[in-house]
Amino acid sequence: MNKYFFKLLKSKHTQQLVQQHPADNEHQQFLYPNLQQNEQILRSIYANCSDVIYRSFLISGKTKALLMYIDGLTNSTGLEEYVIAPLMKEDTEETIEIRQLIERKISVSYANECPTFSKCIEYLSNGNPILLRDHEACGLALGLTQWEKRAIEEPAAEAGIRGPREGFTETLRISTSQIRRIIKSPSLKMESMKIGDYTQTNVVISYIEGLVDETLVEEVKNRLNRIRIDGILESGNIEELIEDSPYSPFPQLLSTERPDVTCSSLLEGRVAILVEGTPFVLIAPTTFFSLLQAAEDYYQRFWVSTVIRWLRYSFTLISLLLPSLYVAVISFHQEMVPGSLLISMASSRESVPFPALIEALMMEVTFEALREAGVRLPKQVGAAVSIVGALVIGQAAVQAGLVSAPMVIIVAITGISSFMIPRYVAGIAIRLLRFPLIFLAGTLGLLGIMMGIIAIVLHLCSLRSFGVPYLASIGAPKIDELKDVLIRVPWWMMDKRPHFTGDYNEYRQSPGQKPGPDRSDEA
Known part of the structure; x- marks a missing residue:
């Protein structure tokens, strides 16, 4: 019954989409030989559009023509110099077809035919001016696009110490x-x-x-x-x-x-x-491990990249598990803490009115709010506000007895650890999973943490990315597959590509390229 209901709902939604765009079929019709009729239809399509410019003129002083373009998307200077001026120049030669205008008079990078109104709309939206001529049932889209573009800059979210500094743009x-x-x-x-x-x-x-x-x-x-x-x-x-x-x-x-x-x-x-x-x-x-790898891992020496990669893996686990482990130990497993440290932690928590679970959730939510506020504020004040806010709120909360000093330290270490994750989206996932683990630790102790970890691992094992297992790099471990996962071997050892699925080109470079002094003279 539910399947039938959703199928019916989907069919109704499709009908609504078709009804919302009744003019699409009209736009598919071909242009008319009459220029005035084509202009009327195009003006009705672009009614109340002040940025659409219409320029009427005579080709060689004889044939009526119309140039139509969108202001701000078209090179109007080039349009005047390379299209309008050559076409308006009087010529005794009779031009029969509109395509001959490109071959003899107009010097533009490219020109495409527009036999239908939909094609005209498509090219106009992309910044191409449309040339229409009387007695011709076809227009020409001219390659004179121009609009404001952002300059190529260094990526703000993926800055690195070594490597290329340029990033993609919106164009x-x-x-x-x-x-x-x-x-x-x-x-x-x-x-x-x-x-x-x-x-x-x-x-x-x-x-x-x-x-x-x-x-x-x-x-x-x-x-x-x-x-x-x-x-x-x-x-x-x-x-x-x-x-x-x-x-x-x-x-x-x-x-x-x-x-x-x-x-x-x-x-x-x-x-x-x-x-x-x-x-x-x-x-x-x-894959999961691709999200924990930075671009500069491949630009530094392999020993340095391997150490930093293991450091990144370790602090990713700290970012996920440290608050929940602290809550579990304080709430249920005090015997795991050395006596002197337990006395110090108990004295710091003596004036705190909340259990460790509520205390941890309060501090984590506050830290995430400060981090989000630092992102949304202007760059000049964002970092200062987030740092000063964390210091002031943390110190004031400890002095007021709302939270303990060890909890502030745990939350600070957790926040710093999350900054080591190179991909922002992967860091968000770890931050989200931290909260249910804290709740499980506050209710079931270490047993709850183990249940949460098992659930996360099972979810990762079942996850797919376009059919490729999320943990494909370690799911069926081979020496070749682990060369760029747990460690980063030298480039002269990475002679094979990673295998995702189906047919692929196995070798990326010739084997046996280990560098060393040339001993051919000694032989």
Whole structure:
């Protein structure tokens, strides 16, 4: 019965979507040979649009023509110099077809035919001016787009000590050019599509042919083609609509604004999804350990990267478990604490009126609020307010007897540990899971913590990212698969790509490239 109800509800929703866009069928019709009729229809489509400019003139002083463009998206100076002025110049030669105008008079980078009103709307929305001529049932979209763009800057969320400093921008073609500048092979493919009934957001699927599994590319395309929505404003909208387990707190796609991280993923046989209007690129598939790896791990010496990686893993566990372990020990397992330390902790908690569970939850919520306030405030005062606020509130709370000093220390260490997680979305998942673990520790002690850890591990084992197990790197351990998980071996040892699923190109470099002095002369 429930299945029938949801099926009926879905069919009604589809009918409503069709009814909301009744003009779409009208836009599919072909242009008319009559210029005045085409202009009337286009003006009715763009009624009450003050930024749409209409420029009527005569070609060679004889044939009526109309230029239509959107102010702010089109290079109006180039339009006057390379289109209007050459066309208005009187010429004794009769121009028969509109395509001949491009061949003889107009010097633009490209021009595409627009036989329908929908094509005209599509090109106009992308900033291309449309040229219409009387007695011609076809228009021309001219390559004279121009709009304000943000300069290429260092990624704010993924800053590093060593490595490239440039990040993606909101302009899609600048982002694709940054990838193309690094990977110069023609095997790098970029397929475009539009998502969103109103926004018509440009989305590019990028992959390297010969390295990626074709079934993965098809799966990405199928999931994107299933999206039916009014608009896409950020890649996060797409991420929620194509992930495998939408109720999981863990991200199943890697989001990055670094071109080097994107290219590294493409060279491993993954797929990148670029979205117009956002610098964040989605990488599929991803694994849990990919979220704990930073880009500069691969730019430093392998010994340093391995030590920092183990330090990052350790502090990730501290960020998840330290408050709950403290609550469990204080509430149920005091015998695990040395006597002198237990006396010191008991004396500090003597004036605290709340149990350890309430105390920990209070401090964690306060710390998260301060952290969020520091993010939302302007950069000039955000860091100062969060640090001063934490110091003042923590000291005042201890002096007032609302919390104990050890609890403030535990929460501070936990907060610092969470900052070591390189991916912000992965850090949010760890922060969210900290609260149920604290509650389990305050009610069941260490038994509750063990139950919570088992539940998290089982969830991670069942999680998939485009069919790839979330713990694929350690699920079926092989020496080759562990070279870039628990440790970071030297580059001359990473001769094989990670294996996700299906067919793939196994070797990324020739084996036996261990460096050393040239001994050919001695031989």
